[in-house]
Structures are given as C-alpha cells and as structure tokens.
Amino acid sequence: MFILVNLKAYPCDPIEVATAARDVAEASGARIAVSPQAADIARVADTGVETWAQHVSPNAHGSHTGSTLAEAVADNGAAGTLINHSENRLKLADVDGSVRAAGRADLETIVCANNPAQVGAAAALGPDAVAVEPPELIGGDVSVATADPGIVEDAVAAAEAVDPAVDVFCGAGVSTGEDVSTAGDLGAAGVLLASGVAKADDPESVLEDLVSGI
Numbered sequence: 001m002f003i004l005v006n007l008k009a010y011p012c013d014p015i016e017v018a019t020a021a022r023d024v025a026e027a028s029g030a031r032i033a034v035s036p037q038a039a040d041i042a043r044v045a046d047t048g049v050e051t052w053a054q055h056v057s058p059n060a061h062g063s064h065t066g067s068t069l070a071e072a073v074a075d076n077g078a079a080g081t082l083i084n085h086s087e088n089r090l091k092l093a094d095v096d097g098s099v100r101a102a103g104r105a106d107l108e109t110i111v112c113a114n115n116p117a118q119v120g121a122a123a124a125l126g127p128d129a130v131a132v133e134p135p136e137l138i139g140g141d142v143s144v145a146t147a148d149p150g151i152v153e154d155a156v157a158a159a160e161a162v163d164p165a166v167d168v169f170c171g172a173g174v175s176t177g178e179d180v181s182t183a184g185d186l187g188a189a190g191v192l193l194a195s196g197v198a199k200a201d202d203p204e205s206v207l208e209d210l211v212s213g214i
Ligand SMILES: O=C(CO)COP(=O)(O)O
Pocket: 006, 085, 133, 137, 138, 139, 140, 171, 172, 173, 174, 192, 193, 194, 195, 196
C-alpha cells in the first residue's frame, strides 16, 4: 500500500511533515509520499522524501502565465503528480492534457475522481493510478473504506474493466492504520489522505500508525 499525504493549503510546516514521512518510510520500508504546495516542492524533495505535485497544467513551455508545468515540478524534485483533485477539478480535455504533460516529464500520475463512473473514465486516459474520493467524506472523521466500502470495490471494478494496469487508490477521512488495512482489503493499492496528518499535533505518530495497516 502506497500512502500519499496531500498537504493541500493547510498551514502546517511542510518540512516537519516531510521529515517525519521520510523517517517513517525508512524505518518501516513503506512507500510514503508528500504532496506540498507547488512553491514548496524543491525544499520538501530536498528532505529525501518522495515528493508529488498537487496538480500540473496541460501546458508545455510557452506563454502560459500562472501555469504549473510538469517539467518544472519534475526539475524541482517531484516524482509524480495528482491530477483533477476534488478541490481542483479540470475539464476532461485538461485531465487528458495533464496526464500527457506528466508523461512527457516522467512524472507518475494519479487522477482523482468522485465516483466509480468517473474512475472508469479517468482510467481510460492512461494514468498510472486513479483515486476515488467522495467529496462529502473529505476532511471528515470517517474513512471512505468504512463509510462506503461499496464505492471502493466499485471503483476497483470500474478501473479493472477499462485497464487492469491502472491501480486504484481511495481517500477521504483516512487517518489510522485500520483505515489503511480496510482500504487494502477492498482492493485499493494505496490511500490519499490530508487532514489526518496535516492537522495532527504529532504527524510522525500518525504516520507510524498508518504504516501499521499495510
Ligand atoms: O482530499 C483528500 C486527499 O487528497 C482527503 O482529505 P482528508 O484526508 O482530509 O479527508
């Protein structure tokens, strides 16, 4: 199970979380990545933790003010990128363009989706993985795998029907090792989470608990 911690725009210290994630990953052998604000990618990557962008633009180099280029985040140490997060939805053509831009820059990709139908559509675009995150459960206390196990199973089936090579992640409300274990039992290859770590007083102890569920 891959644990990806999305820091969103929370007012946490990205280096504190990155250092904790690096240390827990090294001690446990688990794969843990941190996805900070674009402006923090280089210094988060400098800690040695696996670093992901929260978004990349479909654009390539050129006259595109305000774009976060896949090439730029890769050059600054990112290994992968989220695309189409629930809090940063894109048009279908732009999801496709961002997946292609990430591919050009050798970034791994996870395309987020609200439900299994969107998971199937996202899988057709050829990302490395898709993630099902029901918006109503994001930021809450109950894990998607507990609140709605059927949506995880249906997402796994939807991706499998389109492209068995595309992994399925789930996210929303994940904060414990038990949540990670339950998600894995439902067929998820990993979890996305944010508030459980980004808002924690002691991110390292939350991460240690999370990896206990792998
Ligand atoms: O949106 C999420 C991860 O990308 C999930 O957020 P929470 O873990 O805060 O529910």
